[in-house]
Each structure stands twice: as C-alpha cells, then as structure tokens.
Amino acid sequence: MANSIASHKDSVAGSIESTSLAKISLQDALNVLEDAFERNADDDAARLRDEIMQSLDRSARPQLLRLLYKRGIDCLKEGRTAVADGLLTWLRQCDPVSLKANLAEAAVVQVLEGAEAATDLFREFVRRRPMHRIQAATEPGLMRAGTLMCVGDVDLNFSLGGFTLPGGHSESQHLFAGAEEGNVFVFCDGLTGYELGGFDVLFNAISDPDVFGPTLDVLAETSETIVNHPKQCLQNTRNWLSETFSGETEFVVPKTVRVAAKRRRADVLADHNLKFPLLLRPVGSQTGDGLVKYDTAAEFTQSDFILEESYLTEFYDFGSEDSFYRKFRCWWIGGTVVPNHLFVHTHWKVHSAASRLETMDGRPALQAEEKEFLADAKSPRRKKINRMMHAIAEANGLDYFGVDFSFLPTGQIVVFEANATMRSHYPEYSDTFPYLSKPATVHVAAFQKMLRAKAGK
Template identity: 35%
Template sequence: MRVSAFRPSPRLAARACGNHPVPMRKFTHAGNHVTLAAQARYITAINTQTGVKRYWSWLSSYLRDKRRLPMPLQTALEHHLAGRLPQAETLYRQILQSDPHQPDALYLLGVMARQLGKPDLAIDFILKAISASPGNPEYHNSLGNAFKDKNQFDEAATRYRQALQIKPDHVEALFNLGNILQQQYRLDDAIDCYRQAIEIRPDFAEALNDLGVALMTQGRLDEAGASFNHAIACKPDYAEAYNNLGVTLKNQKKMEAAIACYHQALAIKPDYAKALFNLGSAYLIQKDFDQAEKWSQASLDINPHQVEAHQNLALIMLETGRLDEAQRYRDLAYRKQAIFIDTAPAPVRTVLVLWAAGKGNVPIDFLLPAKTHTRITWMIEYATEEQAQSLPSYDLVFNAIGDQDVTGPTGAFAARFLGGCNKPILNHPDAVAHTSRDRIPALLGQINQVLVPCTVRLDSKRFKEDLPKLPGIRMPVLVRPSGSHGGDHLVRLESADELHDLAAWNADAYYATSYYDYRSTDGYYRKYRIAFVDRRPYPYHLAIGENWMVHYETAGMLDESWKRAEEALFLANPGSVIGPQAMTAIEAIGRRLDLDYCGLDFSILPDGRVLVFEANATMLIHPEDPNDIFHFKNPHVQRIFDAFDALLTDRTNGVMNAT
C-alpha cells in the first residue's frame, strides 16, 4: 500500500491504497506434478518486470523436465508469461474443447481476463474452475481478487476466507484479506491477518509494509515505523516502504528524517509521483517554498491529474504572494471536479461539508472521523446549480468556511443553497461573518472583563498612508495581510519609520490591530486556547513563552516541565488558572459568537481582563501521539470531540423527530 499525505477533505495522514507484487515462494510437490494453479498465482506479477523475471527464472528450471506439465498447458503458459495473450487464449480454449471442465485452463483464462481489466469475465471463468475443482485454495483467492477489482469487498473477503478454510496457512489469502479489512477500516482484524502472514513468511515485505500502514492509521507511529523499517530490511529497494516511513516520521514531526526517506524512495523509483508530492508537502510544512514548489511541480510532471499537488502549488503561490498563480492552480484542481466523497466504512452519518478552495477552513479530520462519517466535500467557489440538484443524500450541513476573508466569493451561492436547504446547518455563514478581525471588537467588546483591541481593515494599496491617520490605532501596532493565520506574515511595528520600511505583501487587504503588552507578572507571555462546541467552552491548550508571538511548538513547552504542569492544571480546571471572572467572560464570549464550533485565542492581563487575540472557527484541535510527552492533553481533547459528536447526534435526531 502507498500512503497519501494530503486530501481535499482528508482522511487521517495514513490513508493507504495501492497494488502489491506477490513475492516468490517455494512450491510443494504433489508427487511428480505441480498444478498450474499453484504456479499461476504469480502471473499477477506480470505487470512488473521484476516479477516476470523472478517467475520466469523459477519456471525455466522447472520446465527442464517437461514431463511434469501437459504439453498444451505448458505451451499456453509460456505464451501467457511472455505477454502473448492471444496465442495463450487460443491454446486454453483448445484445451477446453477437449475437456470443458479442465480447471487449470478455466482458471488461467480467468487470470487473463483480470489482467485485461474484465473482472466479470474473470469471475465467470474462475467460478467454473471452482465448480470443477472446489478444493483448490488458489482459485478462491484469485476469485477474491476479481471481486476486489469490482469494489465488492464483502464478497472478496468471503472468498479469501474460503481459501483459508481449505488452507489456513495460505499466506497470500491472509495478506489479501488483511487489505480488504483495512479498506473497511477494521484495523485490528487487518493487523491480525498481516501478523499471521508474517509469522508464516517472516520476510514478507509487502505484509510488513501494509501492517505499518494499518498501525499508522491507528496512530501507533512507533510500531508503524518499526514495521516499515523491517520491510526495508527484507527488501532494500522497496520505494513504497521508504515513502510510508517518511509519512510516519512526518506525523511524528521529524521532518528532516521524513525528507531523507522521500529522497531514498525517489533514488529507487525516480518517477514515484506520490513520493515527489510528499516531499513537496514536507518542504511546504517547513515553509521552504522554493523546494516545495520544485517537488510538487515534479509530481505533476509525472501525474498531471493529482488534485493534491495542484492544491499544494495553489497554497505555495498564496504564501509567496503570487495570487493570480494561486487561482490558476485552484482552477486546475477543482474546475473539473468540485465534489469529493469520502465514504466511511462504518457510517454513522453523512455530512455535506462546504469548503473553500483556499485557506480559512475548519480542520475537520478529527471532528468528523473518517471511520464513521461519510463526508461530501463541496468546493463552494466552483459550485453550480446542477451540482446542487444532484448532491447525494446527506444528514446535515457543516459550513467549514471559517474565515470571512475567503467567504466573499462563495457567499451568494452559499446563501441561495442554504436558503432552500431543509437539513440542519452548523456554523451558518451569517454567524461566521461576524468573526472577521475587524468586526470582533464590536461583537465582543462590550462584554464585562473583556478587552478586544481596535482592529481596522485597510486597502492593501493605501494602508501605509491611511494607517497613521486612523483614530483608535496607536503604536505599537500589529499588521497582517487578510486571510493569514497562525502568525504568518504578522509583524509588530513600533514606529512610523518601521511602517514606512515595511515590505508590502501581495494581499487584498491588511489588518492593523493595536498591540497590548500582555506579559504576566513573572515576565512570560501566555496564550490560551478554548474551543467552543454549541457555545460551551472546553480548554484545549496553554502555551507559555518568552516572546510576544507565542507558538506552542517554539515556546519551550517540550523542555520545561513547569510549563506543562501549568497547562495540565488549566486543562483540568481552567477557572482556577485564569480566575472565575475571566471564566465567566469566556462563557459570555461563546454565547455571543453564536457558532456551533469555533475557538478563542486569548491571554489574561495583569488586571484580570481577557485580552482577545482572535475568535473564529479555523483553529486546529488535534490529539497528541499516545507515546508523546504531551499525551496528558488527550482526555481533554477527546472531550471536545465527544461534545461535537453529541451535537451532531442531537441536530440529526432533532430533524428525524420533527419528520
């Protein structure tokens, strides 16, 4: 399996798919004869040159004694392996004219049909072979493969289990069943199948790789990394395992090691589009935009239809101020397809997600888990009335467009669509509109014990001239381009000279915000984050740093235990840390925002007031690695997810009861 690290409405980072060459193994001889069915399991490797060479080497040595195989079948199989399929088919059919129930000829015609992309014909031939020889596990295993080609996963699993009933140590059937179970998100059962296969064949690199994918999907990153490393030890030229190891390391925030793995995968397989894409994504995370652009473009050179790579390049262009190019790549990504469906293996509900093609969306991976939520993600800038009329059935709508700066182009269509929608709507765009940076002061500023700094929106072409003239704005002032988050391109200006020297950023507008020194009495800066679910507050994290621009990753939280201890206390009882008056103010903020899901970044001033940094729906909430030093946060994070799931259940049940 190959891991894709990015999706427009992504599953977990370890989402997997792919084909697997089948490794060579020794055959057991039944007297003086090896059945063609036992040999033909390797014909599926015909698509890879390595597989053909490996199979042909074994078959050539076997054919030295030609008495072991009936001549017509031997000749037909030689044609088949050499890719001379018409000649092979003619001989198989001649054999069936003499013996219509000859199982190997029927089976091999089924194998050929599957090679030619005709799974229905393959199923027909292999069922006839099974009827003639029901006790052959190879037939049942190959029948499972044909059903898998048709995405009939339950039927495929049944056929693999039939193979295992006949031969419990059938390693390929165990492996194939594991892949089906992983496709169905039955990860524990898939892991059990892979481990059984590996116990039988300890050097089964493909099973070790797919075991790693399943473990990674469960968040067991250390175990996943060990499995990928084991696969590489068994098969040093295994590009897919290097790529997957890179994804694991990326998820562990070991970016340099991840990048090294992607490079190793590409040294083995230079045209490996997914590794090229993942390498570009890794550099994008590091904000090395030149390298990110280079490798993302190289990925598109191999596969021009990768939506994810177009997305990456659109984001790179946006981050580097090339707005027209960003729009061009968004058009390439979504002009042909604006709706993406991720079908849950164990669906509880189906959610229509309204999504912006640029930045400013609510991170939904953990709010709408892929295992239980079928997600219909609609790129709303590219929506049409025809699409609206043909949407699949859904239970409710979640507006994931959380930034008013990107809502503008989508507003008119979204308003029309939602106006005629009879399903529950979470985070209605009208409520999101009030959370733009320049409107938050009016929305929250009158709440007792809350300070919201004056913020104004300025035309990007005149902001240097207009900023000094504005009433209510004083130096120092924070300046950032519209649509930016996470401190990107945020600067603090101390004087008019610094404003004059500021390098302009290519943006539609700028926000200017009065800066307040929010250091605590101990000299440290503290930034708190609260999530609101159905207007109720849930603590998420506290970062404590020595710089006014506090980021959790760079604030020293990893190295200083007293900071983690204070954060743990905040998570357990936020009111005891920020004070009861501040907690009352936070609760009032949640009610005033009036969103089903959003977040608040804030600090506490020395006089006890809540200093609001920003309040919107775009803030990321995610669990930590269970083996990470920050795992103490996970029970509190889970409370947020549980509250959101309860909200979804309540809204959905409310509609069902009403009808």
C-alpha cells in the same frame, strides 16, 4: 500459488502466454506487473492486467485497489516513475470516480509535470464529482453527515498519503474518529448554486471568509442543517470581532482595522487613530505567517506603502511577571466550553512548536500549569472565561469555534481571535505531553454530540 515469482518473471521474459497467474498470490502478480512496467513492455503489462482481473475473486478487488495505491505511491517516492505511472493509471481505470484513485493520478502528474498541473487536475476532478464518502456508517439508519470544504490552493502531499487543505478551514477528519455515523467530503469549489440535500447534518469546515468569501456567499443561501452556517462565518472577520466588542469591559478585543493594499502607511495612521505598538498581518493569513510588530509610528512608516490587504491590530503586552507569554485556547462546542491548551513562550508571538519544544518541554512547572488549566472547571478565572465564551458565541452565532486569549496584568482577558480556523488536535506532541490526550478525547466527544443534537438524533 505453487509457482515462485522468479519462475514467473522468467516466463514473462520469454513467453507470457504460457504462464497462469491463478497459481501465484496477488502480491506476486503485482511484482510481475511492476517488472513489465519497468521494462516498458506495454503488451506484456496489458496482458498481465487482464489475467489478474480474470483470476481475481470479486471479494479481493478492494485489496487490489489498496495495493495499487500503496505500491504506486511507494514507487513514486523511490523515483520509479514509469512503474508508478503504470500502477496508478490502472488504479484509476479500475476505480475512476474514487477520491483516492484521482489523487493517485494527480500524484503521477505532479512528478511528471509539476505541482501546478497536478493541483489543476485535482481541482477539475472535484468540480466534476464533489461528493466522496470517506467514512461509512457502521449500520443503516444512522445519522448522515457531510463535511463542506474547498480545494483552493491544496497541498498534494503524497508522502502523507493524500492532500492537506489550505488555510481557512477547520480541522475535520479527526473529529469523526470512532463515530458510528458516516462522513462524506463535499468539495464546494467553483459553485454557482448547489443542492446539498440528502444529509441529516453538514459540518462547514470552510471557516475563513477572508480566504473563501465567494464560496461562503453561495453556500449562505442553503436551508440545510449546518454546523457553522456559512452566513455566520461570512461576518466573522477580525475587524468585525473588534468592532462588536469595542465597548466591552470584562474582556478586551484590541482595536483592529482592515486596510486595503497599496495604502500609504502615514494615511492609514491619520485615518484610524491607532495606538502603538501595532501588529500587521496579511488578510487570510494564519499561524502567525507574515505577522509583524511595530513599536512606533516612525518604525511603521519607514516603508511608504502597505503592499497587500492587511489587518492592523493594537498590541496589548500580555507578558507575565516571570517574563513568559501565555496564550490560552478554549473551544465553544454546541454550548459547551472545552479547554484545549495553554502555550507558554519567551516571545510575544506564541505558537505551538516554539512553545512546546523550546519552552515547555523539560519544565514541569509549566506543564503542571497547563494541566491545571485543562482540569479547572469552577475557579473564578474559569467562570470569567466562560462568560467571555458565551458572549462571543451569542454575537457570532457559530456552533463551533476556538478563542485564543491571555490575561493582562490587571486580570482582564485580552482576546486575540475567535474563529473555527484553528487547530484542536496535536498528535505530534503526544509522547512528550501525554496529558493532552484527555482534552483531545473530550473535544471529539463533544463535537460528535453536537452533530447529533444539530441533526435531531
């Protein structure tokens, strides 16, 4: 390793044949290779790649792949597209079937040809090779677990080092954190029939039938051991929940109807006898996207048509005497009720960022209220919550799901939704709300315990 990178670059500029890469570090060798890509010196780059591979100890190959990915993505961020293309193309040549290498190729395509072309390329890859080991087991003989997912309209977010799955999924990756068992991603896009054998248990992260109904239909026929079996997920729509608990007295699930696109709004009101205020949300939407509240029929019918397939839900005013709106979340995890959070906001549309940053940050009393909710195990209110959670679990047949709810002035629980298409993990708030780390740890432990129980381990 005695030669300096500067002298080696000089050699490349003159006669590349006269220089030996055996005497410099892998990092420096890649610096030289980047220089060749920068100069569009294809012959020099090809010769350098050959020399690196010949001089590289076999045990150093994983390090090479990691460096190629990191440096290639860094070059993309810096706008050095030619260098990134060279590094990441070589990565895929070295490791043609890996998820990371093909993500790298899609990263280059996204810069050169646009997001649509990159997404199409990545979709085609996972159709050809749907299974990818993401986390290896720490020793042989441990539980073999896999996670079912769909690429769909994936967000190829390379600044975060990979991709973000579209809405309609359960969070999954952090649930395996610290587990001794491995985890295999199983992409289920475009399946017409698929054997899922070889696993002790599968976690179905494809949770929204409004987004991934056709895929869930295919998977529903499998006899494999699955947490959140696709057959159960298929029925779990917003209107199904409302219809199932329409006669419930201890808690209320607001009346919800599903409305086809291009229906006249006046006809919808005539058909369904809905009470105002009403909430309208597009089918398949999450996190309040597209959610609109109408206080009167006159306001609702100012437009003639509902433009896209939507849910209409009767709105219950859950505001408290102190003018705050509170939204609680609990998870059902293999028979255990695990509190997740309490969001408090000044507006009825309660979501994490606005609640945390605009309302709860700097208000110790509200944070103390959330801590009390998270720690409560035996109060009459907690017992009421537990009964509600058990009733919903018995009806929907899911192993793992969250419920968003609040309390009406009468003390009755009002349920907003119950499904697995919810967040359970909020690392972005760990500094401001450090007490959230404990419920997150409890959640992951309960999930892993549920997986092992489902697998019979």
